[in-house]
Amino acid sequence: MKGNLLLTIDIGNTETTIGVFDGEDLKATWYTATVIHRTADEYAILLTSLLNNRNIKASDIKEVSLCSVVPPVTSIYEDMFKSNFDVSLLVVAAGIKTGVRICMDNPKEVGADRIVDAVAAHRLYGGPVIIVDFGTATTFDTVSARGDYLGGAIAPGMITAAEAMSQETAMLPRIEMARPGRVIGTNTIDAMKSGIVFGYVAMVEGMVARIQRELGVRTKVVATGGYAGLIAGETKVIDEVKPDLTLIGLRLVYQMNRD
Numbered sequence: 574m575k576g577n578l579l580l581t582i583d584i585g586n587t588e589t590t591i592g593v594f595d596g597e598d599l600k601a602t603w604y605t606a607t608v609i610h611r612t613a614d615e616y617a618i619l620l621t622s623l624l625n626n627r628n629i630k631a632s633d634i635k636e637v638s639l640c641s642v643v644p645p646v647t648s649i650y651e652d653m654f655k656s657n658f659d660v661s662l663l664v665v666a667a668g669i670k671t672g673v674r675i676c677m678d679n680p681k682e683v684g685a686d687r688i689v690d691a692v693a694a695h696r697l698y699g700g701p702v703i704i705v706d707f708g709t710a711t712t713f714d715t716v717s718a719r720g721d722y723l724g725g726a727i728a729p730g731m732i733t734a735a736e737a738m739s740q741e742t743a744m745l746p747r748i749e750m751a752r753p754g755r756v757i758g759t760n761t762i763d764a765m766k767s768g769i770v771f772g773y774v775a776m777v778e779g780m781v782a783r784i785q786r787e788l789g790v791r792t793k794v795v796a797t798g799g800y801a802g803l804i805a806g807e808t809k810v811i812d813e814v815k816p817d818l819t820l821i822g823l824r825l826v827y828q829m830n831r832d
Contacts, residue, residue, distance in 0.1 A: 713780050
């Protein structure tokens with residue numbers, strides 16, 4: 574890889590996803606913890622190390638497209654790029670061109686990652702489309718045939734729900750998120766796995782049905798996020814699994830704003 578590479582960064586509450594694009598080709602991805610107490614220099618060392626491990630020179634990164642739901646970490650990344658890298662940085666926020674009309678009571682309430690997902694999903698699959706993102710929260714975002722962001726729903730994420738059970742109850746342990754062998758668990762761990770995995774499958778099926786009924790039309794359903802594949806394997810309502818949806822959206826938004 575040589576020349577003008579684009580670095581895309583999605584800063585989530587728990588995890589930060591990083592990708593490098595060479596044109597339209599996503600050449601490398603990383604998943605790191607979002608740590609609010611790291612300094613700009615520490616993040617610079619981490620980023621440089623990740624790039625080096627994939628034989629990518631930091632000097633080949635010329636452009637950066639970033640979205641974040643953690644404002645303090647956003648500021649740290651901005652300081653890092655200003656102090657350590659010679660790049661053109663775009664932070665997706667209010668006032669940035671996305672091509673998406675946000676049909677919300679207060680458009681500023683919508684996380685930048687959700688708008689970026691809408692951009693990518695509509696470009697890749699058309700509309701209307703429902704995006705189910707399995708992250709710290711499980712979000713359902715609805716995009717119209719014209720590409721308008723209509724709104725959606727927010728539920729606790731799978732790990733968030735599982736951690737809450739173990740923390741708030743004396744007898745329930747932490748569990749590894751994996752498909753149980755059966756719905757009727759015959760021990761506590763399998764019963765918890767069943768409740769989380771199959772419970773979220775049922776939630777996705779129910780929410781998709783309700784959204785489609787409200788829209789009055791059958792939609793494409795795209796899943797992204799860490800547990801998208803696990804849930805998609807248990808239901809027919811998810812049409813596509815796209816783990817890199819947000820990174821693709823960041824690339825598209827950067828292209829819209831580069832001139």
